[in-house]
């Protein structure tokens with residue numbers, strides 16, 4: 147992983163590179179930042195830079211034997227710890243069980259999210275964790291000398307998923323770190339991490355990706371044109387994983403547009419027509435038939451439509467990206483999305499997205515969301 151492959155985060159990359167130039171490599175660093183901001187790729191690039199035998203001013207060389215192995219995430223001195231699902235049969239639950247899947251997945255997309263990772267492990271409806279067996283494994287791996295690198299690196303992804311027992315054992319290691327060992331912890335939420343771990347690590351805060359960098363990346367990667375890239379970057383809130391989902395959702399936009407129009411019409415008509423409530427229930431029935439990923443994609447689509455209609459409502463047509471069919475519908479509909487309801491509407495869609503993602507009852511989530519929209523449209 148090269149720094150140039152990471153979207154945005156220019157200041158942070160510079161700071162990390164400086165720690166190497168100034169010989170300030172901390173033995174334990176915590177990358178703390180929201181999902182989709184790039185903490186994992188930053189940690190990998192940093193580790194690669196530290197161990198590169200021919201590093202440049204700002205980048206690992208990408209060619210030395212160490213870099214070549216880092217590229218495949220298969221360097222013998224690079225270890226990963228990440229949440230896993232517990233195997234049935236009372237076997238130890240450790241990262242190495244899934245290391246092949248992990249390498250494949252992260253090489254293809256280092257902006258992996260926790261939920262995607264659960265899916266990869268086939269644990270869509272299970273909870274993952276970093277369990278106590280893992281701490282033995284960590285000790286084991288650290289007891290060997292480095293094979294060939296200057297630093298042995300242990301990357302712990304989503305350190306907040308460590309249970310207390312694991313965290314306490316890790317703490318002991320962090321207190322007396324083995325020589326030439328680099329712990330790079332990654333976490334999305336500081337409040338779920340033991341304060342003692344926080345105090346023993348150098349914290350690097352990873353901000354959301356700025357809108358322009360995210361938009362530039364989407365356009366440069368050929369995923370969409372520049373205007374759509376900007377619109378997508380705006381609603382994804384600096385989260386690259388969400389941005390990619392939004393773009394995918396727009397590929398299925400005909401169906402989502404139809405569902406969006408039906409939902410909004412039924413919500414609006416509930417006040418006048420008895421039939422409308424039945425329409426709304428039928429709509430809920432249909433949307434709950436979709437798979438979870440499609441439901442999430444639909445909600446992201448709704449968020450985009452709300453944003454674009456609000457922009458239209460604010461008389462900024464040059465900032466709007468809509469397909470012809472969406473534009474036809476929005477010419478009248480934008481009157482219903484205005485400063486008095488736009489943030490609450492977006493809030494309801496986000497809440498529904500969160501509940502679907504955390505496996506909430508689909509019927510309740512969508513019906514509840516629709517009822518809130520009924521009220522907000524009348525605002």
Ligand SMILES: [Zn+2]
Nearest residue numbers: 198207210213
């Ligand atoms: Zn190199």
